[in-house]
Amino acid sequence: MKRVFFFVSMLLFASFLQAQNRKGIDYVDLFIGTADDFGQNDPAAAVPYGMVKVSPDTDPNNHSGYNYENAQLMGVSVNRISGVGCSGAGGNMRIVPRTDRRPYVFLHKGTEKAFPGYYAVELSNGIRVELTATSNMAIERYYFGNNHTLVLELDHRSSFSRLLKSEYRQLSATSLSGEYQAMNNCNYGRYIQYYCLQSSQPFALATGSGEKLNLSFTKGDTGFVEIRIALSGMDEKTAMKEMERQAGLTFEDVQTAARTLWDEKLSKIEVSGTDADKTMFYTSLYRSFLSPVNVTSHEGMYRDSKGVPQKADGFTYMSFWSLWDTYRTKFPLLSLIDATQYRDVCRSLVELYRSGIDRYASDYEMTPTCRTEHAVIILLDAMRKDIGGFDLQSVYSQLEDEAASLPMQSPDNFMESAYDLWALAQISKDLGMSQKHEYYKAKSDSAWKTKWVERISPISRLLSCSTLSVVPT
Numbered sequence: 001m002k003r004v005f006f007f008v009s010m011l012l013f014a015s016f017l018q019a020q021n022r023k024g025i026d027y028v029d030l031f032i033g034t035a036d037d038f039g040q041n042d043p044a045a046a047v048p049y050g051m052v053k054v055s056p057d058t059d060p061n062n063h064s065g066y067n068y069e070n071a072q073l074m075g076v077s078v079n080r081i082s083g084v085g086c087s088g089a090g091g092n093m094r095i096v097p098r099t100d101r102r103p104y105v106f107l108h109k110g111t112e113k114a115f116p117g118y119y120a121v122e123l124s125n126g127i128r129v130e131l132t133a134t135s136n137m138a139i140e141r142y143y144f145g146n147n148h149t150l151v152l153e154l155d156h157r158s159s160f161s162r163l164l165k166s167e168y169r170q171l172s173a174t175s176l177s178g179e180y181q182a183m184n185n186c187n188y189g190r191y192i193q194y195y196c197l198q199s200s201q202p203f204a205l206a207t208g209s210g211e212k213l214n215l216s217f218t219k220g221d222t223g224f225v226e227i228r229i230a231l232s233g234m235d236e237k238t239a240m241k242e243m244e245r246q247a248g249l250t251f252e253d254v255q256t257a258a259r260t261l262w263d264e265k266l267s268k269i270e271v272s273g274t275d276a277d278k279t280m281f282y283t284s285l286y287r288s289f290l291s292p293v294n295v296t297s298h299e300g301m302y303r304d305s306k307g308v309p310q311k312a313d314g315f316t317y318m319s320f321w322s323l324w325d326t327y328r329t330k331f332p333l334l335s336l337i338d339a340t341q342y343r344d345v346c347r348s349l350v351e352l353y354r355s356g357i358d359r360y361a362s363d364y365e366m367t368p369t370c371r372t373e374h375a376v377i378i379l380l381d382a383m384r385k386d387i388g389g390f391d392l393q394s395v396y397s398q399l400e401d402e403a404a405s406l407p408m409q410s411p412d413n414f415m416e417s418a419y420d421l422w423a424l425a426q427i428s429k430d431l432g433m434s435q436k437h438e439y440y441k442a443k444s445d446s447a448w449k450t451k452w453v454e455r456i457s458p459i460s461r462l463l464s465c466s467t468l469s470v471v472p473t
């Protein structure tokens with residue numbers, strides 16, 4: 001009896017120690033919000049602010065490509081936007097592992113795993129998939145039996161939004177390069193990306209039906225084929241350089257580095273509470289670091305909103321914007337817990353104003369993106385927090401141009417435009433422009449009063465003065 005008591009006590013103590021040693025990263029659940037239309041999230045392997053987000057896409061897909069309730073695999077693609085509407089954007093360079101023509105089904109229970117920087121699943125035909133990523137390179141492992149084929153889709157199915165262009169060039173028996181262009185979220189604007197694909201084994205290349213490439217392999221000594229896809233918004237040559245630059249990294253190196261990066265970000269805040277509370281908190285915190293993303297090459301180059309190559313001097317240029325609503329909460333949070341990176345966020349927004357900001361997206365984006373309205377509020381907040389690293393005086397005329405074109409059609413337009421006009425008034429004040437401050441403050445007050453005070457308030461007062469009686473039924 002004493003031995004049993006001692007054994008149980010040791011188990012309880014070990015469980016206690018294990019719970020005590022859990023860190024924020026251990027509470028992240030990447031499957032929260034991935035079912036149906038509840039969250040529009042995905043379990044992609046990615047790093048903080050990483051351009052690559054490599055994940056399975058389910059058939060039919062769902063916004064960010066993945067729907068836990070749809071068990072059939074469409075393929076594995078390298079980019080996506082989570083949490084947005086319409087059809088989403090991304091879904092490019094989709095690879096479909098084949099041993100026959102039958103559709104493959106996820107074995108969700110027991111085989112599917114997802115952690116920050118890593119994803120794995122086994123399919124109904126015995127193929128196992130493992131994924132990890134750097135900021136601009138996806139690494140995909142496919143474990144097969146004997147002979148097998150990987151189908152690289154370059155047709156309209158290989159994009160969540162409308163595909164405009166897709167092409168490839170075979171560089172060797174193990175590599176391809178090319179580019180693709182697609183409409184951005186809700187078909188506003190366009191993004192252009194270049195890629196280099198490298199295989200761990202030689203493949204025989206054949207054109208399949210439509211714009212599909214069949215990469216046929218014979219089983220090698222490793223028992224798996226590893227596909228690496230490096231992305232760049234600059235050109236094919238840069239994509240190839242990014243591949244070469246990371247050639248010495250193993251799958252395990254990349255997975256470990258990704259976990260280290262996530263642990264650093266998620267350790268910035270410690271919370272107390274139940275395990276369920278911590279799971280929800282750290283999963284949400286994890287998703288706060290998924291955008292915007294670093295689109296700057298390792299040589300420090302990027303393309304601005306006009307498609308013109310620029311040198312990022314002393315900062316990292318970022319894109320993949322989704323500011324609507326997140327300007328209220330997510331961005332102020334990042335300004336507090338990741339101020340160094342936040343300087344690059346703000347500098348990138350300033351450079352976006354300089355080259356030409358759009359409420360949605362331009363025709364020369366380097367990555368899928370969404371919306372940029374309310375950037376002026378983010379910049380005001382950063383200015384008053386003394387984030388530094390950017391100059392609003394240099395783009396003041398562009399801020400004014402945006403203010404002159406703010407929408408004023410519906411009640412929500414009037415309200416949100418009033419926010420932006422107020423923010424510009426405050427920026428004007430902080431820059432010592434007293435007349436501009438009074439001018440934009442008056443415009444903000446007018447936008448608010450026109451729709452909400454003069455029209456809505458009388459109705460509210462009427463309702464508040466009315467006597468309502470309930471008639472029994």
